[in-house]
Amino acid sequence: MxxxxxxxFHRAFPAREFFRGSARSVLFWSLINGLVLVCLLVDVFLIVDLLNHRGRITVRGEQNVQLLQKIRNVPPLVIPPVEAESDAPPAEAETEKKQAEPAAKQPASQPEEKQPVAPAPVNLNLSILTDSGILPSVWWLHSKYQLGIMSGIYQRVPLLQENQTALFTLILVALILASIRVLIRWRARQRSLKISHHVSTTLRxxxxxxxxxxxxxxxxxxxxxxxxxxxxxxxxxxxxxxxxxxxxxxxxxxxxxxxxxxxxxxxxxxxxxxxxxxxxxxxxxxxxxxxxxxxxxxxxxxxxxxxxxxxxxxxxxxxxxxxxxxxxxxxxxxxxxxxxxxxxxxxxxxxxxxxxxxxxxxxxxxxxxxxxxxxxxxxxxxxxxxxxxxxxxxxxxxxxxxxxxxxxxxxxxxxxxxxxxxxxxxxNQIPEVSQAVGAKFQEPLSQSLQFENVSYSQSANGPKILNGFDIKIPAGTSTALVSLETLAPRAVSYLIPRFIEPKSGRVLMDGEDTAWVTLESLRAEAIYVSGNDPCLTGTVKENIQCGDERYSLQEIIAASKEAHAHQFIQNLPQGYETALGQHGEELTVGESFRLGLARALLRKPALMIIEEPEEALDDDTKTLLEDAYTRIFQNRTILVIPSRITTLRRVDQVVLIHEGKVEAVDSQSNLLKKSALYRHWEYTRFNQFRHSQES
Missing domain, CATH: 1.20.1560.10 (ABC transporter type 1, transmembrane domain)
Known part of the structure; x- marks a missing residue:
């Protein structure tokens, strides 16, 4: 594992994608962010060093003084040190002072001997500066790393040459650099979100x-x-x-x-x-x-x-x-x-x-x-x-x-x-249903629907839902599928439009194996309607039309009237243009079921498979469904998975399925008399003392 x-994870986002498109842009902005981080670290160092030295620097040695003079961009031999100290020992200075005293005590009458005036001595071995801004930092960086760029910046930016202005400038630069880093990180974040959104969209x-x-x-x-x-x-x-x-x-x-x-x-x-x-x-x-x-x-x-x-x-x-x-x-x-x-x-x-x-x-x-x-x-x-x-x-x-x-x-x-x-x-799961090469067009059902020794299970090692299911249903009749195993009738219904494939056996329509016909033609003639299906996201018209522009609004209205859906659709805020789905109008179970019937009737199928809703219906909906069924059941083959006792009484025959096989086939009234298993099933489903749902 x-x-x-x-x-x-590599399959969802391969490593090579790091160097393409938006990911490459993220790398670029991250590199810029790194360079800004370097500048910010240097700026913070200058601030800390300025607070530590307070712009005071002491340099000894003639070469160092001249180098400092060059960094400060001061002409040679003109060094205005704030303080100048003599390198002569205190004893020598005292001796010079005593030698100078007799000359001062000579009589005033004696003429003074004129001596040439020498320039004031300049000490080239020592320089002490204060309030020099970031000069101590520049001097340390230059002496250690020979970084001429810092001395160039110091010479060209006068604000860095005094303590107060230097501190203000450095703090301002730090704020600017920090703001730039925030913008760069925001940009990289937006690019990263774009990449992740693209991956999620692809997966969805x-x-x-x-x-x-x-x-x-x-x-x-x-x-x-x-x-x-x-x-x-x-x-x-x-x-x-x-x-x-x-x-x-x-x-x-x-x-x-x-x-x-x-x-x-x-x-x-x-x-x-x-x-x-x-x-x-x-x-x-x-x-x-x-x-x-x-x-x-x-x-x-x-x-x-x-x-x-x-x-x-x-x-x-x-x-x-x-x-x-x-x-x-x-x-x-x-x-x-x-x-x-x-x-x-x-x-x-x-x-x-x-x-x-x-x-x-x-x-x-x-x-x-x-x-x-x-x-x-x-x-x-x-x-x-x-x-x-x-x-x-x-x-x-x-x-x-x-x-x-x-x-x-x-x-x-x-x-x-x-x-x-x-x-x-x-x-990676492989669908069990696929269209055969050279599949034929399926004509509307006109003779019979037949299941030949059909077996089906949901997995290879799972229990069999159908096991030798065998029955022939004449065209133009109505049949109810019932079983104590709730999945068995649904499996039989799913096999007809080939939502699932039998593990063994065949499903024949007019003697033609449905495995060798096109899925489009088969599902156009055998339409499954479930009362448990939700509405599609879209308008009422789009829900009935299902993206097929061949059907006009008049045809949609006619199908809705046949399913007794037209009246409640007209009462919606925008009628057939009312939006349905999660962010639209919510329909009741009965309304949604009648909408599904209208969707199927619009296509005029020869075979309709109806799974009635499990939830209880109100009395008005039951009455409307009874009238709709009267028209729907005429001139077509009907298979129904009933949830109401009145539907069982309406159909021509009831197929009782037990342990995956056909247990009995007869009318509802005859099964009540002959089959104890059917009586048990009907009692568990429709006993009025156990269930509120009846007739």
């Missing part, structure tokens, strides 16, 4: 086509319920799985790679050292999650079992009170209640201690990461300043989001794979 599930079309192929042979309605469940729930699960697979898989791995590369660019040795405890923390958490899910499921099973035992005791109150077992029953109930309480405590312990241990190990690993980063800052602050360390720790913290997203994505894929497997198992 585990091998088939991924294949089923396939299920719809398969349901049309398999549905007519659904005797019990189970396959229809299965198709409905697949159409609504399982396709929805696959749709969600495809959406998450495209959206998250194009997003999380790229984000994880960008975060990892950014961390490595800050300090690759420290990053590799920190990945070990981070991987250990994730391992502990994931293992705890798996064990917790297993233990949680087992404990819930035990709890449900104990609750069932406690509930069972509620059903034995009469025995307990009748035999004076109150004390023993209370003790037993308390015993099960204690077990239930113990299981609840066990569940709490599983949640408590396991959670604490896993979180404790994860916290220990996280503290180890903080120690490694903090130690590097203390030992070598020039290589890893505090701002870079903060960004590095933040990146490690954000590792959890894409990793956890990928972990959950695999669970979503597994769930979608199970649903896809159910869908494709249904789609």
């Amino acid at each position: 585990s091998n088939r599930q991924p294949n089923a 079309n396939m299920i719809h086509r398969q349901a049309l192929r398999l549905g007519p042979g659904d005797l019990s309605g189970k396959e229809t319920d299965q198709a409905f469940h697949l159409f609504i729930k399982d396709v929805g699960t696959v749709q969600n799985g495809v959406f998450e697979w495209v959206y998250q898989l194009s997003r999380h791995p790229l984000a994880l790679l960008i975060l990892l590369l950014f961390a490595i660019s800050i300090d690759w040795r420290l990053t590799l050292q920190c990945l070990i405890p981070l991987a250990a923390a994730w391992y502990f958490l994931s293992q705890h999650r798996k064990e917790y899910e297993i233990q949680h499921a087992k404990t819930l099973v035990n709890i449900e079992s104990e609750l069932s035992l406690l509930a069972e005791n509620l059903r034995s109150t009469r025995l307990v009170r009748g035999y004076g077992m109150e004390t023993a029953e209370h003790e037993q109930f308390q015993k099960y209640l204690d077990k239930y309480t113990d299981n609840l405590d066990k569940l709490k312990r599983v949640e408590g201690w396991g959670h604490r241990i896993a979180r404790g190990l994860a916290v220990f690993c996280s503290c180890l990461v903080l120690f490694l980063v903090g130690y590097k800052v203390l030992v070598n602050p020039e290589s890893l300043p505090l701002s870079a360390a903060i960004i590095l720790v933040g990146i490690f913290a954000f590792f959890y989001l894409p990793v956890n997203g990928l972990y959950q994505l695999m669970q979503i894929r597994n769930t979608a794979s199970i649903a896809a497997s159910s869908i494709y198992r249904y789609l």
Whole structure:
């Protein structure tokens, strides 16, 4: 099963689709989103570093000063340091001061000897700047990575050269980048939804086509319920799985790679050292999650079992009170209640201690990461300043989001794979009915309808619904099919228009095997009307016309009058243009049944198969049906699965089916006299003291 599930999901959304159409667009937008994430991380680093250094930078060495001078775009030898300090020792400065004092004490009368005026000395070995904006960050990036792009940005954007304007600019850029990421993710999400919608639409079309192929042979309605469940729930699960697979898989791995590369660019040795405890923390958490899910499921099973035992005791109150077992029953109930309480405590312990241990190990690993980063800052602050360390720790913290997203994505894929497997198992079913090559056109029934030793079962190893069913029905007669097995009459009826195929035997119309005639001509002459069928989604006219534009409105009205449906149709809000179905007008069971009769009568079939509704009909509907049957039963062959006693009295003969064979064939009155089995069937169906439905 585990091998088939991924294949089923791959069949619904092949891997090659990632590089086509909308999926390729999602990858493109995810790549753009990754580039914006890089810019956002750099911007956050600059903000943190600005708050850390406050725009103050100290540079020593003539070459460094000149390099700083170049970055600031200041002419050579014109360095306006805020503070200039002498490199001479304090003792030398004191000596120079004493040597200068005698000269100051010379008599004023002596003429001063003119000396050439030398320019003020400029210290090229030291420069201290304050309020320089992001210059400290630019200097660190340039000295470590030789990134000229940052110095170019610094030179061309004056707002970044002072602290206040730089902080405002960086925050504004962060907001813009964050907004761009939101828009890009929205765009990728819309594209992913388009892909998942396309997959779900394709699957629903396939299920719809398969349901049309398999549905007519659904005797019990189970396959229809299965198709409905697949159409609504399982396709929805696959749709969600495809959406998450495209959206998250194009997003999380790229984000994880960008975060990892950014961390490595800050300090690759420290990053590799920190990945070990981070991987250990994730391992502990994931293992705890798996064990917790297993233990949680087992404990819930035990709890449900104990609750069932406690509930069972509620059903034995009469025995307990009748035999004076109150004390023993209370003790037993308390015993099960204690077990239930113990299981609840066990569940709490599983949640408590396991959670604490896993979180404790994860916290220990996280503290180890903080120690490694903090130690590097203390030992070598020039290589890893505090701002870079903060960004590095933040990146490690954000590792959890894409990793956890990928972990959950695999669970979503597994769930979608199970649903896809159910869908494709249904789609792989082969319809039992198919048209033979060179099939003939079926003429209207004029002589007889015959079943020759027909056997039928719903599955190869299932019980036989029909087993040697053999009967010949003259054309132009009316026949009722009854049986204690509810599926037997329906199976006989389904065999005529070839909704199902016999496992053995033949169905003959005027001596022609129906297996060798075209399905279109056969179903045009043998129409099945069920009182349990819902209305089609559409107008009343479209429900009767069934998409065949050859029938005019006058013909539709004539057929409706013959089925006594015209009157209630006229009373609808828009008459024959009234919408029916889930979002339209709701018809009663009797109205829906008469609409179905009109739909069949419009086509003037030679053979009509009528399955009356199981639900009770009102008296007016019964009266209208009796009059409609009088006209419907004339000049055509009728097979009916009755739900009313008056229908049994109207037909020419009743066929009693038992254990898949014909038990008796006679009129209703004669069967009442001759067949105990028929009397039992009629009593169970129409006894007025057991059923409200009569005549």
